[in-house]
Amino acid sequence: MSRVTNYLFHSEPANIEPAWNDILTPPRPKSCKTILVAGGAGFLGSHLCELLIRKGHRVVCIDNFSTGRPENVRHLRSSGAFTLLRHDVVDPIDLKVDEIYNLACPASPPHYQADPIHTTKTSVLGALNLLENAARYNARILQASTSEIYGDPNVHPQVESYWGNVNPFGPRSCYDEGKRCAETLFHDFSRIRGVEIKIVRIFNTYGPRMRPDDGRVISNFIVQALRDEDITIHGDGSQTRSFCFVDDLVDGFLSMMASPASLTGPINLGNPVEFTVAELAGQVLALTGSRSRIVHRPLPTDDPRQRRPDISLAMHELCWQPRVVLAEGLKRTIAYFEAVLAAEGRKLTEVA
Ligand SMILES: NC(=O)c1ccc[n+]([C@@H]2O[C@H](COP(=O)([O-])OP(=O)(O)OC[C@H]3O[C@@H](n4cnc5c(N)ncnc54)[C@H](O)[C@@H]3O)[C@@H](O)[C@H]2O)c1
Numbered sequence: 001m002s003r004v005t006n007y008l009f010h011s012e013p014a015n016i017e018p019a020w021n022d023i024l025t026p027p028r029p030k031s032c033k034t035i036l037v038a039g040g041a042g043f044l045g046s047h048l049c050e051l052l053i054r055k056g057h058r059v060v061c062i063d064n065f066s067t068g069r070p071e072n073v074r075h076l077r078s079s080g081a082f083t084l085l086r087h088d089v090v091d092p093i094d095l096k097v098d099e100i101y102n103l104a105c106p107a108s109p110p111h112y113q114a115d116p117i118h119t120t121k122t123s124v125l126g127a128l129n130l131l132e133n134a135a136r137y138n139a140r141i142l143q144a145s146t147s148e149i150y151g152d153p154n155v156h157p158q159v160e161s162y163w164g165n166v167n168p169f170g171p172r173s174c175y176d177e178g179k180r181c182a183e184t185l186f187h188d189f190s191r192i193r194g195v196e197i198k199i200v201r202i203f204n205t206y207g208p209r210m211r212p213d214d215g216r217v218i219s220n221f222i223v224q225a226l227r228d229e230d231i232t233i234h235g236d237g238s239q240t241r242s243f244c245f246v247d248d249l250v251d252g253f254l255s256m257m258a259s260p261a262s263l264t265g266p267i268n269l270g271n272p273v274e275f276t277v278a279e280l281a282g283q284v285l286a287l288t289g290s291r292s293r294i295v296h297r298p299l300p301t302d303d304p305r306q307r308r309p310d311i312s313l314a315m316h317e318l319c320w321q322p323r324v325v326l327a328e329g330l331k332r333t334i335a336y337f338e339a340v341l342a343a344e345g346r347k348l349t350e351v352a
Helices: 018-024 043-054 074-079 109-114 116-137 173-193 217-226 246-257 277-288 312-318 326-351
Strands: 006-010 034-038 058-063 082-086 099-102 140-146 197-202 231-234 240-242 267-269 274-276 294-297
Touching (some): 034 043, 034 116, 043 058, 043 074, 043 246, 074 082, 099 116, 099 246, 109 173, 116 173, 140 173, 140 246, 173 197, 197 246, 217 231, 217 277, 217 326, 231 277, 240 277, 246 267, 246 312, 267 312, 274 277, 277 294
Parallel strands (some): 034 058, 034 099, 099 140, 140 197, 231 294
Antiparallel strands (some): 006 082, 240 274
């Protein structure tokens, strides 16, 4: 059994950023738990770590930094409650914790398709290793599953009882089938080993700390608009997506983790308000005041035509629903990318 060793940083009291000082050093409540977040240095994971620390928990984040970055969680060092470890979830792990969130997996198509074999290993072996750890320490464990479970759906909007329409050997299969197998493992560990499992199926989520090169539609459009480059729409733009702001999603994670043991999921988390990709491009252009033109490119293989969650189950069981409307979430995300691109511009000027 390999223990996690590659230690990056443990909370240090030095250099406390004033804005974070009060937020990040709450008195530890009696209910304080030690919580493992796998993939915690990524986009969603970093927001989740932040929220858990705000709630007074201790967080151990493990990440192989394939798409995540230590900078996403560096501000949490001053909390006195945060530890960051370099670890690949395809390797076994032995950490005594109360709860586990498994977010470890590249989520954007260019990233998960770059090394498809490692993507499948990450989803399948990663789930297996974290489930073994949960079984060993009697920890509750939540799986960040995905709307890709539904593939190119024949049922619209997608309900949890729909089994999906997934190509088992296309370019997206390493991700889709890996996540499907992870759900299988979660349910079998629940049935056979009595592990308390939670599965959430996440639909498109966006917000600050997405990578500029992420390759997903919102970050692509915003970065192209801010650079006054052509905005690339794949297909004619009539395909639909629904977009959930990250703050809403991580609230849903915590509600699901705190729900009664009998609620295993899968449960859809996402924003049911549907937009065409062309409408999204229009909103981004209007909010950025960009001079970009819209250009069209061919649709990628197996690109779903429609995506919208049915969130009745989450509304009923968790009293959860998204609050942030697209225009508001886009404004906050655009402000983040403006700052990132300005910092990149400063670096280039310094080099020149
Ligand atoms: N953002 C979305 O819209 C969305 C939608 C559906 C599902 N999800 C799921 O949520 C999770 C987080 O997604 P995200 O958008 O934050 O993506 P992300 O790529 O920003 O985060 C994934 C994190 O996992 C880490 N990671 C990848 N492989 C690993 C491995 N083998 N071992 C350890 N760490 C590893 C990455 O370095 C990164 O920090 C993923 O599991 C993804 O499948 C996200």
